[in-house]
Amino acid sequence: MTLFLQSIREASVDGRMQNVLYRQDQFEKLHRILVQHGEHIQKTMVKDGTHTDTEAKIEYFFALRSLKEYYETLDSDKALHQEYAISRGEDSPAQAEPIGIVYVAITEHTVFYSTIAAICAALAAGNCVVIQVRVDNHYIYRRLKMPTESELFGEVSTLIRQLLADKSLDRDVIAVVVDRPSKADLGPNHIRVFQNPLKTQESLDFNHEITSPSGCVIAIVDRTADLDSAAQALVAARFSFGGTSPYAPDIILVNEFVKRPFLAAVTNAMVSFLEDRRFDSRIPERTKPQDDSLDLVAALGQAELFEVTFREFNVIQNRNSSRRLLVHGVRSLDDAIDLANGNRKLIASYIFADLVSAKYLTQFITTHVSFVNQIPLELLIGPAAPQQIGFDRSLRYPISLFSQRCPAFVTSMPFNDLLQHTMQGQGAEISHALMEISKALKPSKPRPNGGGVGFFEQGILIGLALFGIPILVSVGFLGTKGAQYVSRLL
Known part of the structure; x- marks a missing residue:
């Protein structure tokens, strides 16, 4: 020693x-x-x-x-x-x-x-x-x-x-x-x-x-999100405290339908947030990315906003630079889930969407923790939470x-006396207990007859509405014309 x-x-x-x-x-x-x-x-x-x-x-x-x-x-x-x-x-x-x-x-x-x-x-x-x-x-x-x-x-x-x-x-x-x-x-x-x-x-x-834990942090911005609020939260998370937080977002997956207005919202948020802010002078000067898959959208001092233009660019596999915010377009919620889960090392995800879409995303994205329509300030301070x-x-x-x-016990388990009697050759009690425990299992509360309308059910109902209503209208129209034709014959 x-x-x-x-x-x-x-x-x-x-x-x-x-x-x-x-x-x-x-x-x-x-x-x-x-x-x-x-x-x-x-x-x-x-x-x-x-x-x-x-x-x-x-x-x-x-x-x-x-x-x-x-x-x-x-x-x-x-x-x-x-x-x-x-x-x-x-x-x-x-x-x-x-x-x-x-x-x-x-x-x-x-x-x-x-x-x-x-x-x-x-x-x-x-x-x-x-x-x-x-x-x-x-x-x-x-x-x-x-x-x-x-x-x-x-x-x-x-x-x-x-x-x-x-x-x-x-x-x-x-x-x-x-x-x-x-x-x-x-x-x-x-x-x-x-x-x-x-x-x-x-x-x-x-x-x-x-x-x-080591791994990436992903943000998902759906078309149902409040774009300005999402942009402000993500800019603050990326660039606060020197931009070195382990919970700073590495990449933002945004629905293609709202990507242009979202990039504009992020640019405005960067201007207002970073105007009077300074970064560690030891961070190297900005250099043009070597990969052509990144397009520079905006730059303010040492802070940069990039759009990922080619899907094959493997940006989700690596931790991001402390002075870059990357935005990647996605076609749907399922597309975002596939991209996010392709990483397999997410330590956090930020979901900006309505609550129904957010529920779907948090249910199927594999991550250590998810936050919906928020990025807590205290999360950005300190080390990442233990992975254990x-x-x-x-x-x-x-x-x-x-x-x-190191628990200590002085009372005996409920069936201790029963087992002791059984071990001593008194088997009547265990026979009765076996009869009771062999009865069919039943839930403590009756099960509901049907489930609620979930994400997939909503899709089915919408599909029926889009394709079923025209058919019913056509059948009704034909039925009316047919009745008129028969009445003329009579």
């Missing part, structure tokens, strides 16, 4: 963070530090180069809100009541214990929120936490002189390291490192969280890793992710 992170391992073994009151104390101190330095934190985000003043304020707000939400999960009375459940003769099925140490490799996107959310999730579950800040490769490869700490790690990461070094916080509970620690450094009881998607060859142990669990709208990292269930 190495000496590196020895104090963290010892605090984990001691179970220091398992005491709910101690956890609450650490949360209160961390909150006090972040509030005290709030203005400096926001200015540092702007100085890092990817945030406007408003975006810095928003990210700071969501970080504090995340801290508060995790803090509110700590209930000392409930924890004490659960601890003594067995002594009262009660089961404790929800009993859990912390894993020990949570190691988190922080993403480059919205570093402040990503770091605070991960720390709070780990602490709320009763763990010690090790944070690895990322080195800014721009300064390593482009600067000849020895970089300063803020140049090497970024302004925000440097500030976080300074804040977490506050003497009021337990230095044996939270550690900030630069290099990835080994298994020996973290000890036997740990879990690793990678906020950026991992390449397969980088993976160490899938049983002890939490990873953000279902998407949680409230907490980016559910506390259960960093704890392990």
Whole structure:
């Protein structure tokens, strides 16, 4: 066992963070530090180069809100009541214990929120936490002189390291490192969280890793959508917070019938949204796409709007550049579904359509999460939600992710006595139970005689109306003429 992170391992073994009151104390101190330095934190985000003043304020707000939400999960009375459940003769099925140490490799996107959310999730579950800040490769490869700490790690990461070094916080509970620690450094009881998607060859142990999913984000704009609202939401999602959010849309599939007015709406939205906005100066200058399948529709600074002109252009297979918005025409909802599912790696989809069409799209598109006629602002802040669990709208990292269930039971199962009697040779009761359980199954509520009118049923009814009505009119007309002819003969 190495000496590196020895104090963290010892605090984990001691179970220091398992005491709910101690956890609450650490949360209160961390909150006090972040509030005290709030203005400096926001200015540092702007100085890092990817945030406007408003975006810095928003990210700071969501970080504090995340801290508060995790803090509110700590209930000392409930924890004490659960601890003594067995002594009262009660089961404790929800009993859990912390894993020990949570190691988190922080993403480059919205570093402040990503770091605070991960720390709070780990602490709320009763763990010690090790944070690895990322080195800014721009300064390593482009600067000849020895970089300063803020140049090497970024302004925000440097500030976080300074804040977490506050003497009021337990230095044996939270550690900030630069290099990835080994298994020996973290000890036997740990879990690793990678906020950026991992390449397969980088993976160490899938049983002890939490990873953000890799893949694309698709938006679908149907002819029934409010085009202006959709354009504004998609432009904001693509270009907010430096355009680096994992939930920024990579490509928009729009119905051909409304593609021209939608492109105009997107252009107007870009003008109003990006007029006073700046991007990270480290993003390279705009260059003409190498593939002729992209037509430039509009450009504002380093932000570009492209139309995909050839269907065979494989744009849905790759993550998009942070400064491009791609639009691809589709012929129908089914066409959009086929294109979307051809990717097989969608981490999110945004559906802009009436509710009937939206239901159809969300039902048949394979994706980690779907949003209908909205793109939540908080979604654009922080890393992508872990792929190992279902998407949680409230907490980016559910506390259960960093704890392990260890339920305890004192009561017996309902059929335990019956089985015990049967094993002892008393078979009368099991015979009666078998008769009861062999009865035909029936639903608890009677089934309805028929289903509602769904998407396909609507199509059938429309088809009948289009083709059936002319036939009925023709038959009626012929019937009238035939009656007149017979009456003349008579």
